[in-house]
Amino acid sequence: MIYTVTFSPCLDYAVWVEELKPGQVNRVEKENMLPGGKGINVSIVLNNLGFESTALGFIAGFTGREIEKQIKASGCHSDFINIEKGNSRINIKLKSKEETDINGIGPIIEAAHMNQLFDQLDQLKQEDILVLAGSIPSCVSTTIYCDIMERVQSKKVRVVVDATKKLLVNVLEKKPFLIKPNHHELGEIFDVELKENEEIIYYAKKLQEKGARNVLISMAGDGAIFLSENGDILASKAPKGQVVNSVGAGDSMVAGFLAGYLEQMGYKNTTNLYQYAFKMGVATGSASAFSNQLARKEEVFKLLKMI
Ligand SMILES: Nc1ncnc2c1ncn2[C@@H]1O[C@H](COP(=O)(O)OP(=O)(O)OP(=O)(O)O)[C@@H](O)[C@H]1O
């Protein structure tokens, strides 16, 4: 079974404004509101690709109820922990000449809520996959993903981490199965700005040396680079297309990678295991970027042929 954990789920309120005029009243041309948060996006895309998962995490208030309702309606399993005070975030995704994100704060997670999550994680079984993705509220320690990995360590759970800065660096010693920073986030860790593939590979290797088994670096419209635990280094350009909404492209990439990996494992085909998973990741990320909603199977397989 695959489990995703989103500490701070949200409603993503995407608005399209032809020309944004700061300091004035702007009227939107188009809008939509979808459940979001990185782990939740991974669960939704896995479901679109035909893989079951359960979305875990913390929700609160009327926004939390809407997130849960929409996730259920999409056919995903969820088992959220309810926080009594506050509301889950509404994150604004402003589409104009540039894409601007304004992400909310979200409710306070207390020790009792955290214990509930640990109780859920104790139910994980040997060989399950656990995706820890997204930011954490400031009341939670940046060792939390590492603490979770420690809790499930004896079960050989394959853990995927999509996080930034210390939250990501702190898990490396626990040998996560996969990490997926984008190239800006990779640069941020080492306080450098990364442009060339050679530089990106150099710093991605450093994360591998610190413990990550597989490292996937996404580069938005420039594609992605992958360093496998077998020592292979793969690079792919992103397929060309019309970008509609790239929110969740990175999460879709994680879901596509896992779907590709599990598909090949199902066929007991380990020869091109990571190559196929990587291609599926790129295709799924781009399928999300080229669409108003998260990637769907048909679009993914169309793009896969172009990679
Ligand atoms: N403009 C684009 N054109 C084509 N493909 C794209 C574009 N943006 C994203 N993608 C695809 O999605 C993948 C992941 O994108 P990106 O690097 O933006 O992830 P991210 O920064 O983690 O995004 P997010 O946090 O919004 O999920 C890319 O490697 C690429 O395959």
Ligand SMILES: O=P(O)(O)OC[C@@]1(O)O[C@H](CO)[C@@H](O)[C@@H]1O
């Ligand atoms: O604030 P975080 O947790 O880092 O990111 C949250 C978020 O930007 O990530 C997803 C896209 O990856 C969106 O659905 C959501 O709004």
